[in-house]
Amino acid sequence: MxxxxxxxxxxxxxxxxxxxxxxxxxxxxxxxxxxxxxxxxxxxxxxxxxxxxxxxxxxxxxxxxxxxxxxxxxxxxxxxxxxxxxxxxxxxxxxxxxxxxxxxxxxxxxxxILEIFAMRAKTMTAKMQVELAFLEFEYPRLKGKRTNLSQIKGGIGLRGGAGEKQLEYDRRRARERIHKLKTQLSKVEKSASTGRKSRGNAFRVAIVGYTNAGKSTLFNLLCKESVYVEDKLFATLDTHTRKLYLGDDTPVEAIISDTVGFIDRLPHTLVASFKSTLSEVVEADLLLHLVDASDENINDKLIQVESIIKEIDASHIKRIVVFNKIDNIDEVQKNKISTSYDDSIFISAKNNINIEMLRKKILDNILELRKEI
Ligand SMILES: Nc1nc2c(ncn2[C@@H]2O[C@H](COP(=O)(O)OP(=O)(O)OP(=O)(O)O)[C@@H](O)[C@H]2O)c(=O)[nH]1
Ligand SMILES: [Mg+2]
Missing domain, CATH: 3.40.50.11060 (GTPase HflX, N-terminal domain)
Known part of the structure; x- marks a missing residue:
């Protein structure tokens, strides 16, 4: 409709x-x-x-x-x-x-949320992941619905290839499609995993955080890249990975990834089907948990991101909490955050504030973690 x-x-x-x-x-x-x-x-x-x-x-x-x-x-x-x-x-x-x-x-x-993911999915893998998440979400609900998938009207309104195809499925075909997508995605995951292994011992840093926290802006700034940035939710779905050079005296090379944003109550089927995209997070040595400092609900959002980190089995990884968008807060707010969160670092990715400090902190953490190995 x-x-x-x-x-x-x-x-x-x-x-x-x-x-x-x-x-x-x-x-x-x-x-x-x-x-x-x-x-x-x-x-x-x-x-x-x-x-x-x-x-x-x-x-x-x-x-x-x-x-x-x-x-x-x-x-x-x-x-x-x-x-x-x-x-x-x-x-x-x-x-x-x-x-x-x-x-x-x-x-x-x-x-x-599924609709946004469907709109945003650009690569074949992202499209397959969204289609799988959609089918797995709808599948158990079909029983309660009068209609079958092929008759859902406005319904989820998935656009583009994935969406139009959904409408033709009955339960059996949905099951078959789920199976096929899972098989294909596990092949993609295997080759991605080989790719990751071939990067050898390089230190891996992943930027995580609530959607719209400024992850891609920071990624672009750190690696002089131009990943899509927008003041909308879930601008990024695919993982972007680049080399990051740190330290002038003793240069250290790391690999940094920007990935999909998290949100409160992220549909489980999405978390499950985006597992391969999130592998960059799970296999990282260090997580930069980026937080929008100007958000009223910093605490809730920190907890929600932490719970997704746990859900994808990444909670053992060392993390640095980085408060972004400090250009949007005043001293009082800043002091309040620093008293609540030890060892916090405040930056503005958009205005290039305290980025050298952040680079130094990443480098110190890498050197520290290397000592432990
Ligand atoms: N005021 C201010 N805005 C910022 C800052 N950093 C990023 N932004 C803005 O925040 C919005 C979201 O930025 P993105 O970099 O796309 O955020 P993201 O975390 O990658 O978002 P998703 O990919 O959607 O999860 C954009 O409008 C940015 O311009 C900052 O330091 N200050
Ligand atoms: Mg992004």
């Missing part, structure tokens, strides 16, 4: 909070909706209105209850809105109930 003028897809974003969690102030609705709004914007949706509901219990059928659904439907009609994007995960049958009750396509945050 492509909509309206210039293909702008008008959407309401909706978050349903559990009242208990909300009372314990474990959730910040504004932050959650801000991120969902940015995800929608990146995926090409215009967010017309944000809704949050605090519910004691989730109404199984339509998730938000028929009364609320009815009133959303009426507003949507006036606003020309064709999509409801939920921050919450919905089951296949809940999606059906919402769509039947409102005539509006119901999407979830996970589907928006």
């Amino acid at each position: 492509e909509s309206n003028v210039n293909n702008i897809k008008k959407a309401y974003i909706i978050f349903v909070a559990d009242s208990k969690q909300y009372r314990n102030s474990k959730i910040n609705i504004d932050n959650i909706l801000d991120e969902l709004s940015m995800l929608c914007d990146t995926a090409g949706y215009e967010v017309v209105e944000r809704y949050s509901f605090i519910q004691q219990k989730i109404t199984a059928g339509t998730y938000i209850g028929t009364g609320k659904l009815e009133s959303l439907k009426e507003s949507a009609l006036t606003d020309n809105v064709e999509y409801f994007v939920f921050d919450n995960e919905l089951s296949g049958s809940q999606v059906n109930a919402i769509e039947e009750g409102s005539n509006i396509t119901a999407l979830t945050r996970t589907e928006i």
Whole structure:
């Protein structure tokens, strides 16, 4: 269902909070909706209105209850809105109930993330990884859905090759396709792994961090490269690897990688299918964990990145936490961060601030780690 003028897809974003969690102030609705709004914007949706509901219990059928659904439907009609994007995960049958009750396509945050990945995937490998993640996400939900894959209308709206192909699959074909993609990806992984081995003993540094932290900007600056940088989420999907020269007196050569950004609740199927892309992280000797210092939720984001590092079995690797975008914060904020995080380093990749200091810190760490071997 492509909509309206210039293909702008008008959407309401909706978050349903559990009242208990909300009372314990474990959730910040504004932050959650801000991120969902940015995800929608990146995926090409215009967010017309944000809704949050605090519910004691989730109404199984339509998730938000028929009364609320009815009133959303009426507003949507006036606003020309064709999509409801939920921050919450919905089951296949809940999606059906919402769509039947409102005539509006119901999407979830996970589907928006998958959609962005599909838009961004440029190389064959990235395309296969996204297709695999999509199929594995949709597969268990097919049972709950009235329709089969070939009939999902607006659905995930995957664009390009991968998307159009999805629509023809029934469950059996989806299974076959999953198998084929896995086989192909493991071949790609084997040859990539051989490539990595052939780099010998070179010290490997990987830049990790939340999406939009400035990883590619830093990578470009450190290696005088021109990897794509954008103020949107998931600008980078493929890993870029270059040589990094450090130290003037005793030159040291390292290999540095820029890779896909992390996000809170990164769909598991994506983490799984991007394992080979993330191998550069898993096999690194040192991780630069880049954090946007101007972000209000530094702490949460640090924890989320750490939990993905753990999920991909990289938590044994030494990391340096680097706070970026210091041009966007004042002294008070900076002091607050330095008291909370020992040994922190503050830089601006965009404005080339403290980059020499960072290079020195990377070099010191390499020399230190080499001593340990
Ligand atoms: N103000 C400010 N903006 C920065 C700085 N470094 C990067 N940015 C901006 O932050 C945005 C994201 O930068 P990227 O380098 O694409 O971020 P990334 O971490 O690679 O993002 P993904 O690949 O999407 O995960 C861009 O608009 C950059 O110009 C900085 O030091 N200060
Ligand atoms: Mg990037």
